[in-house]
Amino acid sequence: MGESLHVPIVDLQAQYQALRQEIDEAVAHVLESGRFILGENVQRLEEEVAAYCGARFGIGVASGTDALELSLAALGIGPGDEVITTPFTFGATTEVIVRLGAKPVYVDIDPDTYNIDVSAIERAITRRTRVLLPVDLFGQMTDREALWRIAQEHNLYLVNDSAQAIGAQQNGVPVAAVGHATAMSFYPTKNLGAFGDGGIVLTNDEEVARSVRRLRGHGAEGGAYFYKVPGYCSRLDEIQAAILRVKLRYLDEWNERRRQNARLYLELLQGTKAILPQTAPGNLHTYHQFTIRYRRRDALQQYLKEHGIATAVYYPLPLHLQEAYRYLGYQQGDFPHAERAANEVLSLPVHPDLREEQIRYVAAMVRRFEEEHPS
Numbered sequence: 001m002g003e004s005l006h007v008p009i010v011d012l013q014a015q016y017q018a019l020r021q022e023i024d025e026a027v028a029h030v031l032e033s034g035r036f037i038l039g040e041n042v043q044r045l046e047e048e049v050a051a052y053c054g055a056r057f058g059i060g061v062a063s064g065t066d067a068l069e070l071s072l073a074a075l076g077i078g079p080g081d082e083v084i085t086t087p088f089t090f091g092a093t094t095e096v097i098v099r100l101g102a103k104p105v106y107v108d109i110d111p112d113t114y115n116i117d118v119s120a121i122e123r124a125i126t127r128r129t130r131v132l133l134p135v136d137l138f139g140q141m142t143d144r145e146a147l148w149r150i151a152q153e154h155n156l157y158l159v160n161d162s163a164q165a166i167g168a169q170q171n172g173v174p175v176a177a178v179g180h181a182t183a184m185s186f187y188p189t190k191n192l193g194a195f196g197d198g199g200i201v202l203t204n205d206e207e208v209a210r211s212v213r214r215l216r217g218h219g220a221e222g223g224a225y226f227y228k229v230p231g232y233c234s235r236l237d238e239i240q241a242a243i244l245r246v247k248l249r250y251l252d253e254w255n256e257r258r259r260q261n262a263r264l265y266l267e268l269l270q271g272t273k274a275i276l277p278q279t280a281p282g283n284l285h286t287y288h289q290f291t292i293r294y295r296r297r298d299a300l301q302q303y304l305k306e307h308g309i310a311t312a313v314y315y316p317l318p319l320h321l322q323e324a325y326r327y328l329g330y331q332q333g334d335f336p337h338a339e340r341a342a343n344e345v346l347s348l349p350v351h352p353d354l355r356e357e358q359i360r361y362v363a364a365m366v367r368r369f370e371e372e373h374p375s
């Protein structure tokens, strides 16, 4: 364990090399077909991802961000509406609400899972609330049953931001089975990543599916130049869909390797000062990220970097304290769990192409940091 290893946070070249022949063939097939927009690969991928995630319909769109926005737009969300969501997430979750002219209303997170604290949601509901927009952060689902119960009781829509949780389950129920819509991202570093941008809306509601389908193609229906509503230009490319169909066949295996990597970390980091990630009962975690909390986070991150280990901070500033959303009027101290998480979280490499030796090295370096920097 004397020498230094290089441990990247993701390794997309390794993944490509492993599947090179299959992917190259799939891409060549699309190039030869001359059909680049909304062809057979997109349609098949929509069916395959929907089935995999427990939804009846899938609609491929240009990104995970668009999957969120088109879901909300399909449900008619706009000015005057409030959307209850988490301040501890990627910016897109809030951005799409604001883009539609609606208002994000934040609820603090559960410090154990980093997901929205479902038990605090009802206090945030007002006459204007229309949607619950939880995020399945780092790869484990927010309590869907509880969310669904609240949504039903208060006549709200449930839209899941599951960009980080493809393949997740809760008590055996797959990630997109419950809710009015579920948004997925195929951003390259996600558990199922394209070679560019991509996303999908999953839903069990035929009307939502129809509306998203219309919106992604300029609002047209019943012919390309007949517009029912003002829409978007937001489609998933055939080339990306062909690549994703190859990769989808490996996703279960990759997610299982992520869980194995996580189990090894959990074992090796016992007894360190790291607060280890917790899985809520019933959850099948996909470990999009393996996120620890650490009081001296920045010093640890710097130390690991000096020893060849890439880590990341998801996310360094909660959304209610961002300059872009200052106008919402929130203050420091409004969401203490989210604020504390932002100061302490550190995501360690957990991707499926890691070798056991690399994980052991990362854990050993965390221990060495503690020996060299006692306090």
Ligand SMILES: *Cc1c(COP(=O)(O)O)cnc(C)c1O
Binding pocket: 063, 064, 065, 066, 089, 090, 092, 093, 135, 161, 163, 164, 185, 186, 187, 197, 198, 199
């Ligand atoms: C990645 C991500 C998105 C956005 O997906 P893009 O495909 O990058 O647009 C939205 N929400 C969360 C939580 C994400 O991690």
